Ligand SMILES: Nc1nc2c(ncn2[C@@H]2O[C@H](COP(=O)(O)OP(=O)(O)OP(=O)(O)O)[C@@H](O)[C@H]2O)c(=O)[nH]1
């Protein structure tokens with residue numbers, strides 16, 4: 467699963483990407499698409515690991531992509547910069563709230579609410595262009611051949627165009643599962659889950675815990691497919707350069723409870739619709755990512771296709787129950803360990819042991 471960091475020029479995308487992935491970009495490097503893997507911080511996995519002392523602890527990961535900046539006027543179907551965003555499963559939009567006369571804002575002033583609207587508008591225009599072009603072609607096709615599937619797609623795209631013309635992103639539209647599947651091929655930008663990351667100057671630590679509305683960006687958290695995190699790339703950069711003990715002391719000084727970076731990673735993981743389940747043992751404790759709503763057999767398949775094929779039953783216990791019991795055997799004795807069949811819907815935080823044949 468890939469998350470693209472997008473935003474206007476000089477908003478702090480590459481700075482954030484470097485902290486997320488640990489990959490340095492040399493100054494003056496040319497603007498290009500860069501991918502890097504980030505571990506998803508998970509207190510639950512750490513606690514399980516403290517219990518098992520495994521040789522290896524393996525967290526869930528997500529991939530972040532640093533792309534070229536989005537600029538005013540790019541909102542067209544064939545724009546190559548926006549094309550770099552289309553393969554992403556979700557977007558993090560970096561908004562600049564810091565000022566620096568030596569590094570002027572491309573719009574001439576610092577105004578995150580304006581930038582948010584600017585970018586959303588470019589995405590809307592790009593999607594509208596894609597939908598209108600396809601709709602025109604489908605109208606011609608329907609006239610010529612009259613095929614039912616073309617007619618169905620035409621109706622769906624007319625709905626998409628209508629929605630976009632009312633200036634609302636597609637992530638807020640109500641489509642059936644079938645319609646969503648049809649639309650996936652278009653990779654509409656406004657259909658992708660969007661996490662807005664407000665990049666604050668380092669002296670605004672009091673604003674780090676505030677929500678979007680308090681910071682003048684409207685009610686993002688309650689809109690479907692949206693989320694919001696306030697952070698300071700500069701502060702996160704500093705924290706990343708410290709030892710864990712020094713970083714904790716530094717955060718305590720600033721009154722920051724949880725690193726904003728962890729909140730950003732976890733929020734983007736959630737936006738992707740992913741949950742984690744765990745496998746535990748003396749060799750390895752590991753977090754696995756599956757789409758929310760996955761069954762026990764699908765979870766087994768995430769570990770190995772053979773486990774899905776030979777699936778018999780899954781032994782399941784919530785992570786905190788296992789910790790409380792102290793061992794799988796003790797959890798079984800307390801009847802906290804359940805035997806579940808292939809259709810059991812795996813819950814976030816389940817510890818799963820797959821019984822399988824072959
Ligand atoms: N003062 C201050 N400077 C910042 C902050 N975040 C980033 N910068 C600086 O802004 C400049 C641009 O940062 P980048 O991370 O390269 O921004 P970008 O969005 O990747 O820029 P482009 O790729 O050119 O669009 C760098 O010199 C950063 O050090 C911040 O929070 N405060």
Ligand SMILES: [Mg+2]
Nearest residue numbers: 479480481532
């Ligand atoms: Mg950059």
